[in-house]
Amino acid sequence: MLESIVHVCLAGLSAGMFIWLVASGLTLIFGVLGVLNFAHGSFYMLGAYFCYTLLRFTGENFWLGLLLGPLCVCVVGFIVERFFLRYVYHLALPYQLLLTFAFVLLFDDLVKVVWGAGSIGSPMVPGLSGSVSIMGRNFPTYNLFIIAVGPLVALGMWALLEKTWWGRIIRAASSDREMASAIGVRVPALFTAVFIFGTWLGAMGGGLAVPYVGLLTPGMGETVIINAFVVAVIGGLGSLKGAFLGALIIGLLSSFGTRYIPAFDMFLTFILMAAVLLWRPQGFFGEAT
Amino acid sequence: MQNRFWTFLLIALVLAGLVSIGLFSGRFVVYLSMRVMILAIFAMGYNILLGRTGLLSFGHAAFYAGGAYGLGLFSIHVSTDPLLGILMGVLLACALALIVGFFCVRHTEIYFAMLTLAFGMMVFSLIWNMRELTGGDDGLVGIMREPISLGFISISLLKTSHYYFFVLFWFVVSVWIIHLIRSSPFGLVLSGLRENDRRVEFSGLSVKNYRLASFVISGTFAGLAGALGALLENNTDPFSAHWSHSAEPILVSLIGGIQTFTGPIVGSVIFIVLREIIERFTQNWMLWFGIILLVIIMGLRGGVVGGITQLFKGGRHTSPSGGKP
Numbered sequence: 001m002l003e004s005i006v007h008v009c010l011a012g013l014s015a016g017m018f019i020w021l022v023a024s025g026l027t028l029i030f031g032v033l034g035v036l037n038f039a040h041g042s043f044y045m046l047g048a049y050f051c052y053t054l055l056r057f058t059g060e061n062f063w064l065g066l067l068l069g070p071l072c073v074c075v076v077g078f079i080v081e082r083f084f085l086r087y088v089y090h091l092a093l094p095y096q097l098l099l100t101f102a103f104v105l106l107f108d109d110l111v112k113v114v115w116g117a118g119s120i121g122s123p124m125v126p127g128l129s130g131s132v133s134i135m136g137r138n139f140p141t142y143n144l145f146i147i148a149v150g151p152l153v154a155l156g157m158w159a160l161l162e163k164t165w166w167g168r169i170i171r172a173a174s175s176d177r178e179m180a181s182a183i184g185v186r187v188p189a190l191f192t193a194v195f196i197f198g199t200w201l202g203a204m205g206g207g208l209a210v211p212y213v214g215l216l217t218p219g220m221g222e223t224v225i226i227n228a229f230v231v232a233v234i235g236g237l238g239s240l241k242g243a244f245l246g247a248l249i250i251g252l253l254s255s256f257g258t259r260y261i262p263a264f265d266m267f268l269t270f271i272l273m274a275a276v277l278l279w280r281p282q283g284f285f286g287e288a289t
Numbered sequence: 290m291q292n293r294f295w296t297f298l299l300i301a302l303v304l305a306g307l308v309s310i311g312l313f314s315g316r317f318v319v320y321l322s323m324r325v326m327i328l329a330i331f332a333m334g335y336n337i338l339l340g341r342t343g344l345l346s347f348g349h350a351a352f353y354a355g356g357a358y359g360l361g362l363f364s365i366h367v368s369t370d371p372l373l374g375i376l377m378g379v380l381l382a383c384a385l386a387l388i389v390g391f392f393c394v395r396h397t398e399i400y401f402a403m404l405t406l407a408f409g410m411m412v413f414s415l416i417w418n419m420r421e422l423t424g425g426d427d428g429l430v431g432i433m434r435e436p437i438s439l440g441f442i443s444i445s446l447l448k449t450s451h452y453y454f455f456v457l458f459w460f461v462v463s464v465w466i467i468h469l470i471r472s473s474p475f476g477l478v479l480s481g482l483r484e485n486d487r488r489v490e491f492s493g494l495s496v497k498n499y500r501l502a503s504f505v506i507s508g509t510f511a512g513l514a515g516a517l518g519a520l521l522e523n524n525t526d527p528f529s530a531h532w533s534h535s536a537e538p539i540l541v542s543l544i545g546g547i548q549t550f551t552g553p554i555v556g557s558v559i560f561i562v563l564r565e566i567i568e569r570f571t572q573n574w575m576l577w578f579g580i581i582l583l584v585i586i587m588g589l590r591g592g593v594v595g596g597i598t599q600l601f602k603g604g605r606h607t608s609p610s611g612g613k614p
Contacts, residue, residue: 036403099582099586102586113576264414266410266417277396278392
């Protein structure tokens with residue numbers, strides 16, 4: 001009984017950390033740019049596909065693929081922000097959301113054109129492909145690795161935003177765009193940079209997901225983006241702390257749900273989201289409006 | 290007076306065209322026209338919420354599915370009467386919209402969009418998981434189009450061309466009702482909510498209740514569209530509740546022009562016809578719709594109808610195309 005609970009917890013933690021990797025970029029972009037990016041799931045998907053392809057080209061070197069793949073996606077992110085998103089910041093919300101949604105349609109089909117509509121099996125990572133025995137049961141080493149990566153990313157982002165000069169500029173621009181530009185911050189350039197960084201985080205999530213999910217499918221970004229939305233909303237839109245906490249809760253909830261009430265595991269997530277929003281409309285750490 | 294005359298002439302021409310499609314066209318054109326009308330009902334209802342009230346919902350597919358499953362379950366388990374079935378579907382969609390709307394209208398903008406998305410996906414996951422009731426990923430199959438019996442006469446709906454007139458009837462009724470809503474004081478209050486909800490509140494009206502009413506009305510029309518769609522295809526599909534289906538009325542309204550009355554109708558025609566044409570040549574119609582959507586958002590925010598109207602008015606008149614005031 002106890003070891004089964006421990007294992008469900010571990011599975012939940014690794015699932016949660018995956019959602020966090022995607023939600024972190026989404027939350028950062030929303031917090032600074034004020035745009036909720038549907039295409040973030042597409043960046044996750046593109047990250048996975050690019051990493052997979054580079055992995056094939058570089059002779060099965062996972063780490064090199066993970067380094068280069070997300071950088072390729074960053075170029076895509078740059079194009080999206082610089083040539084499209086920049087021109088809709090001043091427009092009403094539907095236009096912003098639908099612009100990013102247009103990219104979801106576009107990228108989903110582009111992936112089908114380039115990589116084929118079927119799913120692709122992915123290789124394991126050398127060195128992390130085995131499993132370790134925890135309380136008498138096997139647990140994949142790679143998932144333990146992910147459980148470690150998640151908090152590291154969180155720590156890195158916290159340090160970047162709170163402790164560096166760049167972080168101060170980003171926070172200034174996110175709290176008051178006009179004031180920041182009045183004191184000489186080049187806000188448009190900063191927004192592009194933040195968007196690229198967020199894109200990179202999403203693509204990293206995708207790259208890391210390659211060995212975890214095992215299968216690459218053209219629609220893989222959509223399930224992830226919905227989960228990331230849920231996490232970002234219950235955490236409080238724009239709050240990284242909240243997104244991390246939310247990801248942990250959703251990960252654990254879905255893991256326990258799959259184990260004990262498999263018929264309603266998807267349902268639970270949305271019930272939780274509705275409950276949190278009723279209790280605290282602005283999410284855990286969101287600012288009340 | 291002149292203007293009114295042209296409007297009536299246009300309506301008469303469109304109606305004559307629709308009737309002659311039902312009488313003289315081949316099965317394929319009739320089938321496509323039905324899909325256009327069903328999508329138009331969905332989109333026009335939806336646009337009461339988006340274009341009029343200024344709220345962006347990503348969960349209306351749930352009400353569409355509510356209509357479809359309401360009709361499907363009723364016709365399989367209780368009675369195959371299509372009119373009663375449609376009533377059941379619409380009632381289920383209306384009830385769903387009331388429940389979901391109750392929670393969602395406390396919020397606006399992005400939180401509203403996300404909440405409706407979550408509730409919509411909640412309905413989707415329920416349909417997906419409750420296999421015994423809803424058939425899970427298979428959906429409900431074998432929904433029959435039985436004849437309508439009105440006391441002493443009964444009208445068969447089995448043939449596609451017969452069912453066409455049934456759909457046409459509901460389409461005309463929906464257009465008429467939505468027109469009435471738009472031109473009523475109630476419709477004006479909704480526009481007021483879009484432009485400045487604070488002022489509406491200060492004039493003593495309940496913002497929440499008006500938003501909820503708008504939400505429920507649009508959800509009800511989505512349910513009607515869903516019920517008609519289920520009868521047309523003879524089955525239901527769980528993906529009709531998926532959030533990507535919620536994007537369809539948004540796309541359609543945007544293509545046609547969200548600030549216009551006829552926008553969603555024109556948008557539906559363009560959407561269905563374009564999709565048919567694109568699918569002739571390539572599997573990747575989503576790619577092309579992505580590009581079309583980009584063009585519309587980047588350059589043609591009034592939509593097709595808005596663009597044409599502006600052209601006729603001489604271009605100087607700025608369009609109320611949703612820019613922030």
